[in-house]
Amino acid sequence: MAEPPEPPADDSPETRMARLILALRSQGVSEPKVLQAIETTPREIFTPELFKQRAFEDSALPIACGQTISQPFIVGLMTQALKVDKRDRVLEIGTGSGYQTTILSKLARLVYTVERYRTLMREAEGRFKALGLTNVITRFGDGGEGWPEQAPFDRIMVTAAAPGEPKALLSQLKPTGILVAPIGKGPVQSLRRYTGDGQGGFNVEKLIDVRFVPLLDGVAKEL
Ligand code: SAH
Numbered sequence: 001m002a003e004p005p006e007p008p009a010d011d012s013p014e015t016r017m018a019r020l021i022l023a024l025r026s027q028g029v030s031e032p033k034v035l036q037a038i039e040t041t042p043r044e045i046f047t048p049e050l051f052k053q054r055a056f057e058d059s060a061l062p063i064a065c066g067q068t069i070s071q072p073f074i075v076g077l078m079t080q081a082l083k084v085d086k087r088d089r090v091l092e093i094g095t096g097s098g099y100q101t102t103i104l105s106k107l108a109r110l111v112y113t114v115e116r117y118r119t120l121m122r123e124a125e126g127r128f129k130a131l132g133l134t135n136v137i138t139r140f141g142d143g144g145e146g147w148p149e150q151a152p153f154d155r156i157m158v159t160a161a162a163p164g165e166p167k168a169l170l171s172q173l174k175p176t177g178i179l180v181a182p183i184g185k186g187p188v189q190s191l192r193r194y195t196g197d198g199q200g201g202f203n204v205e206k207l208i209d210v211r212f213v214p215l216l217d218g219v220a221k222e223l
Pocket of ligand 1: 067068069070093094095096097098099100101114115116117120141142143144159160213214215216217218
């Protein structure tokens with residue numbers, strides 16, 4: 001597929017953001033609260049210096065430690081699918097750049113976020129501080145195990161691909177909670193939404209095909 005043309009250099013950040021929001025709307029991200037959270041989050045502070053020019057593009061970009069900051073459309077779609085309420089305590093697995101965390105923090109009461117790379121965790125914490133976010137709680141660890149001490153959660157979002165049903169995480173969800181996660185072992189996974197039925201079971205919906213980095217076991221040995 002052809003790359004979209006580079007926007008003219010004299011485009012203001014406001015124009016570029018307006019264009020991005022239009023692109024998300026046209027792809028089905030329509031929830032005003034979600035669009036507003038994206039619009040008020042400066043994505044360029046989450047990308048490496050080299051990619052700041054491309055921060056307003058609707059594409060995933062590389063970050064440190066061989067990881068990626070998700071495509072804005074996917075961030076919007078997953079956030080919308082999670083149906084976050086202002087009273088919710090949300091668990092996010094895979095802090096990465098902290099971009100998705102920041103969007104969630106604008107919609108939820110509290111966001112607990114887990115990352116297995118120390119470097120990414122530290123950089124993301126710096127961004128949360130700079131943005132003045134007071135409702136984000138971070139943890140360096142293996143997110144596959146969730147955060148048992150803080151469970152149960154109203155909502156759980158996994159931003160790395162789980163090889164199969166994320167049982168440990170589902171067990172940390174409230175009976176009528178919602179979990180959104182990419183599920184699959186290959187390069188293309190299926191984005192799924194699990195909605196608790198209140199009786200210990202889940203309704204599972206397949207949303208779209210996505211490409212996420214894998215959810216890996218344990219913490220990273222590298223920094
Ligand atoms: N939400 C991020 C996307 C980051 S990519 C953003 O908006 O930038 C996925 C992240 O999940 C990576 O940073 C990766 O290190 C992390 N990850 C993978 N397996 C993990 C695990 N078991 N526990 C915690 N984080 C994990």
